[in-house]
Structure formats: C-alpha cells, structure tokens
Amino acid sequence: MDTEYKIPTETRIGHVHLKVSDLKRSLAFYCDLLGFELMMYYGDAAAFISAGGYHHHIGLNTWNSKDAPPATREGVGLYHTAIVYPTRKDLANIYKRLRTANYPNIGASDHGVSEALYLRDPDNNGVELYWDKPRNSWPKESNGSLTMYTHPLDLEDLLKEAS
Incomplete structure (x- = not known):
C-alpha cells in the first residue's frame, strides 16, 4: 500500500444517514427545531433534509430501526x-x-x-x-x-x- 497517499484537500463529508425509530419525531427535531429543510420523502420510511436546498445533508430512515429503542451511549457506532x-x-x-x-x-x-x-x-x-x-x-x-x-x-x- 502506498503510504505517501493523502486524501485530496478539497474532500468533504457529503451527508450522514441516520437510522431512526420514528420518522415524524425525527423530522420534528431536525426540521422544526433545528431548521433543516425537508427535500423529499423516500416512501414512508425515509426522508432527506438539507440546509440551503442541497439534495441532502442528512438522510433519516426507519428501514432497519422502526420503533427500535434509543441508541446506547456505550455501544459502538456514530x-x-x-x-x-x-x-x-x-x-x-x-x-x-x-x-x-x-x-x-x-x-x-x-x-x-x-x-x-x-x-x-x-x-x-x-x-x-x-x-x-x-x-x-x-x-x-x-x-x-x-x-x-x-x-x-x-x-x-x-x-x-x-x-
């Protein structure tokens, strides 16, 4: 492996996709409270939100997490x-x-x-x-x-x- 490789300086994080247990509740937090804009729903289990009209900065989905308990602070993950x-x-x-x-x-x-x-x-x-x-x-x-x-x-x- 080339140890001299460096990631391009213009590289940035494009978006985050979060597993949530309740899509409406998460949209209330991220859109109604924090002010993100709802860009679109993806069926009834996902939504994409952004700042300034970008296609999405945050994806929210319940694909594998609908009604799941809250994330633990002690576990691995984000x-x-x-x-x-x-x-x-x-x-x-x-x-x-x-x-x-x-x-x-x-x-x-x-x-x-x-x-x-x-x-x-x-x-x-x-x-x-x-x-x-x-x-x-x-x-x-x-x-x-x-x-x-x-x-x-x-x-x-x-x-x-x-x-």
Whole structure:
C-alpha cells in the first residue's frame, strides 16, 4: 500500500444517514427545531433534509430501526453528527432557539478552534452544533501543530451575539 497517499484537500463529508425509530419525531427535531429543510420523502420510511436546498445533508430512515429503542451511549457506532454553522451569530441564534424551546441537557465547549453545543436527538444520537473560529486564531504550538482543548463555553457571552 502506498503510504505517501493523502486524501485530496478539497474532500468533504457529503451527508450522514441516520437510522431512526420514528420518522415524524425525527423530522420534528431536525426540521422544526433545528431548521433543516425537508427535500423529499423516500416512501414512508425515509426522508432527506438539507440546509440551503442541497439534495441532502442528512438522510433519516426507519428501514432497519422502526420503533427500535434509543441508541446506547456505550455501544459502538456514530459518536455524533457535527453540523457547522457559518458564524458565531448563527450558533448563538440556534442556542437561543434551543433555550426558548426548553431543550434539555445542552452541553457547551470552547475547543480553541471552535465553539460547540452538544445535544441528543430523539433517538439519543449525539448532535454537535458548532462554528469554526478563524484559522488565524487557532491555538498552536511553536512547531505549528494545533493545540485543541475543551474549556467551558461562556453561554451568556454567546447569547449576546443572538439576533
């Protein structure tokens, strides 16, 4: 195997497909609460949602999971889906929306390179909502390597950015 191969720098994650137990309940979370747009249903067991009219960023399906119990945090599988917001103000606005909806158990961290909110969807899948800080402000070692960390995020300061 060629050990010199590097994935192209323009490569990106196209979409995430989540197994859910109740399609309507998941659509209420991802579309009604988080604001994704329903692009289409695929029969009565799947739906595709996006931001900005893309064909889909997230697929939701009940093909093998209809009425299944919530995902366990201790099992193998997806740790979380990370959704990147364009600006800190956008992150502040979704945080304000979650607070207004009394959404439970929202975690929050400053990672030096980003600021993030953490929550669980109705099937107990992890969801990270975050924005990347400008690259020129990312903390680095003297050799140029990143120094990421996990510090508490000042949520009151974040809310000052909200519309």
